[in-house]
Amino acid sequence: MGSSSIFEDDVEIIRNADLFTEEHTPAEILCRDDVMQDYVNALKPVYKGRPPRNAFLYGDTGVGKTAATKYLLQELDADIDSRNDDSPGDERGFTYVRVNCQNLAPADGTASSYQVAIALVNELRDGETVSSTGYAAREVYEMLYDELDDIGGTVLIVLDEVDRVGESDTLLYDLPRARDIGYVENTRIGLIGISNDYTFRSNLSPKVRDTLCETEIKFPAYTAAELEEIIEARAERALHPDTYGKEVLSLCAALAVRNSSGSARRAMDLLKQAAEHAENEGHVPIEPDDVYAAKEELDYGDMVESVADQDQHKQLILLAVARLDADGRTPVRTKAIHAAYRRLAQAAGDDPLSQRGMYNHLTRLDMLGFLHSYQNNEGLRGGQYNTYELSEALTVAQVRDAIAESELPLEDVSLDIDRILRDAGLLES
Numbered sequence: 035m036g037s038s039s040i041f042e043d044d045v046e047i048i049r050n051a052d053l054f055t056e057e058h059t060p061a062e063i064l065c066r067d068d069v070m071q072d073y074v075n076a077l078k079p080v081y082k083g084r085p086p087r088n089a090f091l092y093g094d095t096g097v098g099k100t101a102a103t104k105y106l107l108q109e110l111d112a113d114i115d116s117r118n119d120d121s122p123g124d125e126r127g128f129t130y131v132r133v134n135c136q137n138l139a140p141a142d143g144t145a146s147s148y149q150v151a152i153a154l155v156n157e158l159r160d161g162e163t164v165s166s167t168g169y170a171a172r173e174v175y176e177m178l179y180d181e182l183d184d185i186g187g188t189v190l191i192v193l194d195e196v197d198r199v200g201e202s203d204t205l206l207y208d209l210p211r212a213r214d215i216g217y218v219e220n221t222r223i224g225l226i227g228i229s230n231d232y233t234f235r236s237n238l239s240p241k242v243r244d245t246l247c248e249t250e251i252k253f254p255a256y257t258a259a260e261l262e263e264i265i266e267a268r269a270e271r272a273l274h275p276d277t278y279g280k281e282v283l284s285l286c287a288a289l290a291v292r293n294s295s296g297s298a299r300r301a302m303d304l305l306k307q308a309a310e311h312a313e314n315e316g317h318v319p320i321e322p323d324d325v326y327a328a329k330e331e332l333d334y335g336d337m338v339e340s341v342a343d344q345d346q347h348k349q350l351i352l353l354a355v356a357r358l359d360a361d362g363r364t365p366v367r368t369k370a371i372h373a374a375y376r377r378l379a380q381a382a383g384d385d386p387l388s389q390r391g392m393y394n395h396l397t398r399l400d401m402l403g404f405l406h407s408y409q410n411n412e413g414l415r416g417g418q419y420n421t422y423e424l425s426e427a428l429t430v431a432q433v434r435d436a437i438a439e440s441e442l443p444l445e446d447v448s449l450d451i452d453r454i455l456r457d458a459g460l461l462e463s
């Protein structure tokens with residue numbers, strides 16, 4: 035008799051879950067021949083020991099920008115190594131670092147050039163960590179350029195999600211010019227910026243744009259056929275044989291094109307989530323219904339994420355409306371939302387905004403599609419006023435999950451909603 039565990043499923047579909055993680059670099063980049071050729075051309079000077087070109091990569095989320103970059107830099111590194119082995123006395127130094135600027139930025143804000151510089155120093159020093167406070171900006175840049183100068187050869191710096199760098203000019207301007215300006219003597223620096231924000235490029239100052247965008251590479255969205263090929267290759271290695279059919283792969287691809295602008299990430303996530311769903315249900319192979327269930331789960335999570343990405347005031351307002359909703363009191367007037375919001379803000383240790391200040395956030399939440407508003411007109415007696423409820427896209431549970439994720443201490447805060455409404459003059463006492 036084998037051992038049994040409550041964590042065991044009767045069927046196993048996923049063979050190697052690591053292949054579905056964000057860190058995994060695919061063994062090959064499929065369906066990207068044109069783009070990859072452009073990218074290879076941009077990197078050739080490094081291989082040849084010539085001054086590197088800067089490059090700017092852009093395209094929607096999930097279209098392979100990061101994957102292609104990691105893949106090509108690994109290839110370049112390996113090829114330069116083997117070339118060096120064959121050319122004793124004529125070695126070419128090559129180093130690359132990649133920093134994801136999104137990880138350095140707060141949920142609703144941007145990272146500073148200073149933070150990016152610290153991340154680069156830590157990356158270059160390989161673990162020897164410089165703390166993110168306590169240095170003057172000038173000191174940090176000095177550390178960075180000293181570090182870069184010590185390395186020598188060519189250093190390619192990849193700033194992924196570069197649109198998340200606020201006042202990006204300092205680093206984006208200085209890094210490609212570091213040698214000209216005299217910050218470094220021994221090292222040639224090439225900069226690769228990656229972004230899925232189309233407005234980013236046009237908002238750059240012309241001098242920064244001209245250098246960073248020396249080479250521009252656009253990653254178009256994938257077609258359904260391309261996505262199918264990409265996830266089929268992943269499935270072959272990540273899933274057990276005979277656990278999925280072509281129909282399921284096509285469905286994942288089609289949904290990713292229809293609802294997620296041709297994102298390979300979404301197609302991949304659908305497949306993985308559908309595989310887990312089938313495992314939990316105890317059946318093989320994966321069925322279309324597992325994919326639809328996966329879609330529901332991912333959509334639910336996306337909405338939770340986008341609430342959690344809002345600033346604290348907006349989250350508190352949404353929670354106030356959700357609490358009122360759970361109590362059957364929506365659509366509800368601004369006054370009442372403000373009273374509930376104020377109570378929640380105090381519980382979170384926050385200074386509540388005035389009703390006027392809160393109103394700005396409220397209308398923004400309406401615009402963003404989290405809330406739905408109604409205009410009411412009660413003529414001379416009641417005047418005009420707005421009422422709000424959660425939009426059809428958002429449930430009370432999603433708001434609760436988002437708040438739990440943001441770790442605001444609000445789960446157990448009780449609201450006496452009758453009292454709130456009475457105090458706001460919206461309920462007869």
Ligand SMILES: Nc1ncnc2c1ncn2[C@@H]1O[C@H](COP(=O)(O)OP(=O)(O)OP(=O)(O)O)[C@@H](O)[C@H]1O
Pocket residue numbers: 055056058059060062063064065066093094095096097098099100101102229230264298299302
């Ligand atoms: N052509 C491809 N061949 C194989 N796998 C791919 C390909 N394109 C994308 N992928 C996979 O799809 C997922 C998303 O790709 P990637 O992270 O590169 O997207 P991205 O363009 O960087 O998106 P974002 O702008 O959100 O960062 C990854 O798991 C990646 O391995």
Ligand SMILES: [Mg+2]
Pocket residue numbers: 099100101194
């Ligand atoms: Mg990316």
